[in-house]
Amino acid sequence: MNLPEEITDLIELGAIFYCSHSGGKDSQVMYTRLRQVIPEKQLVVIHANLGEVEWPGVIDHIRRYVIHPFHIVKANKTFLGMVEARGMWPSAAYRQCTSDLKRGPIFKYIRNDLKERGATVAVNCIGLRAVESVARAKREPFRYNTQESVNGRVIRHVWDWLPIFDLSTAEVFQEIREAGEEPFWAYADGNERLSCVFCIMGSVNDLRHGAICNPDLYRRYVELEKQIGHTMFMKGKVPISLEDHVGIKIS
Known part of the structure; x- marks a missing residue:
């Protein structure tokens, strides 16, 4: 370096x-x-x-x-x-x-x-x-x-x-491998970034992966959206629920 x-x-x-x-x-x-x-x-x-x-x-x-x-x-x-x-x-x-x-x-x-x-x-x-x-x-x-x-x-x-x-x-990723290390396991499953599980800057793929791996936490985010009447994301200028954005409904 x-x-x-x-x-x-x-x-x-x-x-x-x-x-x-x-x-x-x-x-x-x-x-x-x-x-x-x-x-x-x-x-x-x-x-x-x-x-x-x-x-x-x-x-x-x-x-x-x-x-x-x-x-x-x-x-x-x-x-x-x-x-x-x-x-x-x-x-x-x-x-x-x-x-x-x-x-x-x-x-x-x-x-x-x-x-x-x-x-x-x-x-x-x-x-x-x-x-x-x-x-x-x-x-x-x-x-x-x-x-x-x-x-x-x-x-x-x-x-x-x-x-x-x-x-x-x-x-x-190349430098991590050359150092004899492995990145956090979530990257192997397709995550692009690693911050909050449900980061506002995360891709739909990251959010979906987070929901699959952390269903209880996902439920809390979905329920909090409904409680406060404000969504994490917008589709154009229209609010979109986390469930619709990610494509996974909670039961």
């Missing part, structure tokens, strides 16, 4: 690299790359636990291959509880699930860990790739995070880095 000069400088500066690991293929290949180039004492793996709405076995899968300090963080709210309280599902434009359940707890951990270490420089490593979407292709692979950085009574400098930004999907 060829490191950007900025990353080499941050390694020499003693920056702590925080690898956000969802258990998905992109997180997995990102970690295999990072552990080759980041000094052992400067690499930490963090998983934002989504509780009942994430794929069962994800945490065990991460632990199977991670050899660095591994920390699990969790928000003080749940996804389904958040939806019920708001009366609406997240959308692509308003992804409260990401901000409140993932990004918030991860950055809280980073802030606390830096303080305990007496360190002031962090690199937040995220497994996003340009080919995933037009919006992600416009992201900067390396940028200074002004929101998480402070330079006053408290000194903290945080950078966001996308170490696998230029990889194709085929290259991701």
Whole structure:
């Protein structure tokens, strides 16, 4: 892996690299790359636990291959509880699930860990790739995070880095195999992405697979749609129920 000069400088500066690991293929290949180039004492793996709405076995899968300090963080709210309280599902434009359940707890951990270490420089490593979407292709692979950085009574400098930004999907799976590892089992059954079992960004195939493998959880999503009177998806400008979108009716 060829490191950007900025990353080499941050390694020499003693920056702590925080690898956000969802258990998905992109997180997995990102970690295999990072552990080759980041000094052992400067690499930490963090998983934002989504509780009942994430794929069962994800945490065990991460632990199977991670050899660095591994920390699990969790928000003080749940996804389904958040939806019920708001009366609406997240959308692509308003992804409260990401901000409140993932990004918030991860950055809280980073802030606390830096303080305990007496360190002031962090690199937040995220497994996003340009080919995933037009919006992600416009992201900067390396940028200074002004929101998480402070330079006053408290000194903290945080950078966001996308170490696998230029990889194709085929290259991701190839590098996982070359590392002697296996991706999470759901990919073998056709999943394209691994986040929440029923992610608003997931394909119909992923959602259908999730419903087949997790029927009780699927039922809770369907019933919550009916309870709050708001659907996860739209067909054009018309709301469509999860059952109709996925094509699986609950009895």
